[in-house]
Amino acid sequence: MSIKNNISLYKLEIESKPCKLIAVSKTHSIEKILEAYQAGQRVFGENKAQDLVAKWASLPKDIEWHMIGHLQTNKIKYIAPFVSLIHSVDSKKLLEEVNKQGKKVKRKISCLLQVHITAEETKFGFSEEELIALLESNFIYTLEFITIQGLMGMASFTADANRIRNEFKYLKNLFDKLKERVKPTSEFKELSMGMSSDYKIAIEEGSTMVRIGTAIFGDRDYSDNTNS
Ligand SMILES: *Cc1c(COP(=O)(O)O)cnc(C)c1O
Numbered sequence: 001m002s003i004k005n006n007i008s009l010y011k012l013e014i015e016s017k018p019c020k021l022i023a024v025s026k027t028h029s030i031e032k033i034l035e036a037y038q039a040g041q042r043v044f045g046e047n048k049a050q051d052l053v054a055k056w057a058s059l060p061k062d063i064e065w066h067m068i069g070h071l072q073t074n075k076i077k078y079i080a081p082f083v084s085l086i087h088s089v090d091s092k093k094l095l096e097e098v099n100k101q102g103k104k105v106k107r108k109i110s111c112l113l114q115v116h117i118t119a120e121e122t123k124f125g126f127s128e129e130e131l132i133a134l135l136e137s138n139f140i141y142t143l144e145f146i147t148i149q150g151l152m153g154m155a156s157f158t159a160d161a162n163r164i165r166n167e168f169k170y171l172k173n174l175f176d177k178l179k180e181r182v183k184p185t186s187e188f189k190e191l192s193m194g195m196s197s198d199y200k201i202a203i204e205e206g207s208t209m210v211r212i213g214t215a216i217f218g219d220r221d222y223s224d225n226t227n228s
Contacts, residue, residue, distance in 0.1 A: 003032055006216045007039035014210055019203050022066055024213030026051065027220040030058055036216065037063065045087070045211050049075035056082050068211055070124050073097040081105045087152040087192050087211070090114040090124045092134065095143060102145030109145060112152040112192055115174065117167050125153070128174055135182035150190035151175050155198055164198050168205035
């Protein structure tokens with residue numbers, strides 16, 4: 001299957017639901033991204049700030065760039081001028097820095113709060129208790145240059161579909177609970193969950209954004225990538 005065909009098929013399947021396709025182009029070349037662009041894809045996700053900047057600089061300017069990977073505070077300044085959504089905000093310190101950089105470039109930057117699912121391997125993300133405390137604190141309302149649009153989460157890396165479904169259910173539940181509990185802004189509306197292997201389950205469980213890489217672009221190419 002070509003990238004072009006993949007985009008057509010996934011767009012049709014995913015965007016017929018109230019869900020958005022984020023094409024995860026990390027490690028892939030400008031040429032491959034252009035192929036997806038020519039098939040109509042306008043939203044791309046990268047997991048490293050320097051790659052996001054390089055690709056933003058060399059590709060058409062009507063692309064929406066999403067940051068989906070762990071972000072270091074000292075890298076935010078590079079992406080603040082153009083990034084459309086940061087999926088991976090996982091600390092108060094990062095929120096403060098995004099706000100600071102948003103202020104500098106006079107942009108309100110949209111963010112999702114990354115949730116740490118207890119069973120999952122990654123060490124990144126807020127726990128449920130931390131999220132509730134954060135969203136009920138006054139701190140969050142001092143962040144004038146941030147719009148919190150919702151939550152992001154990753155299911156465990158496992159072949160156990162039941163476990164994956166339960167983790168997505170947990171995330172959706174938490175999303176609904178926070179939406180209700182916190183002084184709700186109408187902007188708290190996105191739930192980013194689901195990747196190539198589990199996007200179908202994620203959509204069934206209420207995802208509004210799926211992040212798909214391998215299924216569109218094929219295996220990742222690390223050969224021309226300085227992978228740290
Ligand atoms: C790489 C990555 C994806 C895409 O994964 P695939 O399995 O290739 O679809 C999604 N989300 C995050 C956070 C990623 O780092």
